[in-house]
Amino acid sequence: MAHGVTFATAGLKYAGESGGLNEATSDIFGTGVAFYANNANDVPSYLMGKRLDLNGNGTPLRYLDRPSRDGHSRDYWYDGIAGIDVHYSSGPANHFFYLLAEGSGPKTINGIAYNSPTVDGRAVPGIGRVNAERIWYRALTTYMTTTTDYSGVRAATLQAAADLFGRNSSTVATVAATWSAVNVTG
Numbered sequence: 001m002a003h004g005v006t007f008a009t010a011g012l013k014y015a016g017e018s019g020g021l022n023e024a025t026s027d028i029f030g031t032g033v034a035f036y037a038n039n040a041n042d043v044p045s046y047l048m049g050k051r052l053d054l055n056g057n058g059t060p061l062r063y064l065d066r067p068s069r070d071g072h073s074r075d076y077w078y079d080g081i082a083g084i085d086v087h088y089s090s091g092p093a094n095h096f097f098y099l100l101a102e103g104s105g106p107k108t109i110n111g112i113a114y115n116s117p118t119v120d121g122r123a124v125p126g127i128g129r130v131n132a133e134r135i136w137y138r139a140l141t142t143y144m145t146t147t148t149d150y151s152g153v154r155a156a157t158l159q160a161a162a163d164l165f166g167r168n169s170s171t172v173a174t175v176a177a178t179w180s181a182v183n184v185t186g
Contacts, residue, residue: 002026010144016082017149020089025140027062027090028097032133043110046098064098065114067091076119076183077150092150092182099124100178101132118181127174135160135175154179154186 003026006012012022027048034044042051049061060070067073073091074081081089098116103126106115118124126132135157142163143156157175165171179185 002029005029006140009141010148011146012144012148013146014086016086017089018147019086020081020091021093021144021148021150021153023086023090024093024097025136027064027094028133028136031064031097032129035129043112045110045112046102046114047112062087062090062094064094065102065116067094075117078183082149092184093153096178096182096184097132097136099181100127100135100175101129102126104181119183120181122177122181124178124181125174127171131165131171134164135171138163150184151186154184158186 003022006022006025012018012025014022030048031044031046034042038044046064047060047062048064052061054061062073063069066075068075068091072085073088073094074084075091075095077092081092095116098114099118102109102114102116104116104118104124106113108114138160139153139156143159144153148156157179158172161169161172161175176186
């Protein structure tokens with residue numbers, strides 16, 4: 001369903017960096033729905049597809065705290081990420097969202113252990129999942145376009161954070177630091 005929201009708003013092209021952002025948007029909103037629903041039979045988490053067992057070994061499809069745990073996704077942006085499968089190039093955006101919501105380092109959420117590193121080892125604080133969701137949604141519906149890439153989504157989320165929390169807010173500074181933490185710099 002989140003792909004439908006993306007199609008009806010930014011229309012992110014399903015290839016290259018915009019395709020990775022399209023996939024990440026679905027993971028981000030899927031995570032938001034899971035936490036909102038708070039289903040006791042399927043504890044909300046930052047693990048995508050944890051009950052599908054499509055890998056045949058009981059592991060999730062994707063991990064937002066450290067995407068590379070799936071063996072394919074990337075944790076950080078790099079020049080050339082547009083050339084890999086969009087399910088794996090979604091990693092830096094998924095990682096950004098987790099870090100923005102929860103912050104870096106080890107923690108346990110709903111009984112699940114996470115440990116989210118940053119590209120340079122610097123700690124980043126979280127602003128809370130709901131605020132991170134609000135920023136991503138505003139960026140998607142107001143500033144992102146069909147060809148938005150990682151540099152563009154950084155700018156879009158910074159503008160969305162400024163709209164929601166004020167240009168000189170600590171939230172805007174945290175969004176900038178969190179993008180740097182996944183190697184997307186301005």
